[in-house]
Amino acid sequence: MRDFLKKALSLLCSAALTVTASGAFSASADWEHIGYMGDLNRDKDVTLADLVIMSRHLHGVEPLSNANSYHVKKSFIGIHGADGFQAGEYFVTADINQDGQVDVFDMIQLRKNIISHDNLWIWQWESEQNLPGDPLEDYGEFIGAPVDDVEKYLPSHGDAKLLIIYADFEDCKYEYNPSREDIERIAFGPEDESSNMYPFESATAFYARSSKGSMHLSGNAFPYTAKESVKNYHQVPGQKKLVTEALDELDAKVDFHDYDGDNDGFIDTVLLIVPKEAGDETWWPAAVPFSNDAYKYDGLQIGHMITGNCQINSATDYRDFTNTILHEMGHCMGLPDYYLYDVEGDHDGLHGTAGSEMMDDSGGDFSCVSKLQLGWYKKDQVMIFEPTEELNNYTLYNAQSERGNTLIIPCGELDDRYHCECIMLEYTTKDANNSSPPWYVQIGEGVRAYHADMTLHDNGWWVSYKYASGSEFTNNYNGRRFIRLINDYKGDNIFKPFDFLSYFTEGFAWYDENDEATKDVKMEIMVGNMDGESCTLTIQSKWE
Structure with a gap:
């Protein structure tokens, strides 16, 4: 089984839905029957329940969404014996007459099919050969990454890219100002067992050990001073404001394709660091999908955004910076927190000498x-x-x-x-x-x-x-x-x-x-x- 791609398509909200596909493909074997055209509730059947869903969509009551489509992960699809084609991440079964639109004519055909029980079968190509390039196609001696099935943007295999914005404000400065080279050494430097920071001598080295060399993290750091006072960058909107402000400044100097490690059309992850003195209310470390396709740089959207006040204290004191970003990048790779939210007292999800985990206490190796x-x-x-x-x-x-x-x-x-x-x-x-x-x-x-x-x-x-x-x-x-x-x-x-x-x-x-x-x-x-x-x-x- 191949992976889900990183991001679901947005809800299809117009009554006339446009459907696209590309790449014809013909084969005679290794096809799996996965369902029927018009199966809008995905129960592998076509019934009056699907007709109700179609009617609600056409009347604007409840638009169709990905929940009413088959999640086929850009595989090859064939309909009722016709030549196959490469679908998108989701295949819209509501386009019953296959004219590229979901409209009243599909509803008429759906009603006829329910009465006659003559439904169009949908087939999915199951062979591992002749499939399109896929970020989870085969990792050689390594297993595939099941985490690729959730929403995430930072690859856990191969090249993973991190763009660091090391920002301050005119009214909120660092006591220690690392150079760009120092930041990049701390984030992306090679393994160094002699370092007093080992095993947190660099994020790249930590991940290389944990992943047995299957993941390679690299990137660049860019010092930046914000245009406004720190108080004008409040909560998540303020964080995004500072990220886009800095990227706009870099736009003429940087090829942002250098930060799309898996070539999925997204900058893998942007890391925004601010001084500790900026406070915890807005700047407590966190990782979230950027989730705004209005901002594009060299045609790329921003995948994940990490923000935090986990500053580098000196050239030899930066453990808080490293283990914090290691934890937050775990989210960017798709892992959840293992500690508990909204509980009184003890937030640890795992306890004792057996309980250390990067996604719980940020204190040791991944489990x-x-x-x-x-x-x-x-x-x-x-x-x-x-x-x-x-x-x-x-x-x-x-x-x-x-x-x-x-x-x-x-x-x-x-x-x-x-x-x-x-x-x-x-x-x-x-x-x-x-x-x-x-x-x-x-x-x-x-x-x-x-x-x-x-x-x-x-x-x-x-x-x-x-x-x-x-x-x-x-x-x-x-x-x-x-x-x-x-x-x-x-x-x-x-x-x-x-x-x-x-x-x-x-x-x-x-x-x-x-x-x-x-x-x-x-x-x-x-x-x-x-x-x-x-x-x-x-x-x-x-x-x-």
């Missing part, structure tokens, strides 16, 4: 859940548990090394893009990206086990993780969540040699019909020896 979604495993490093009546033995390798791998225990059938409920295990150490955490983070060495539900949700506008922090579907975090730590408590909660995971281990259970973790996983896991390079697991399934 196996993050690396799986980002596609940072080689194909032979993702082990899938298959229950047998015999003991099952697995070897986990140091997660902070090139050999780092993971074991996935699926709940039922495993989704081929890993967008499902599962348990994941890894052997984490204090090496590399975990070697020097911030003072507020404790990292243990041993096996970490996560209960994850990486299911997607398509709201008709964009695709996101259904159970991410802040989602309406988590029951205030008492139900399903994107990620939970098994054995989650404040303290030394990492699994060590001869520890067991069983029904009596806190959090070691599947979600039930009420989205509570109560269902028996029906297995026991024993952690075996660990030597810094590898760790063994023995799993015994329980049979009725």
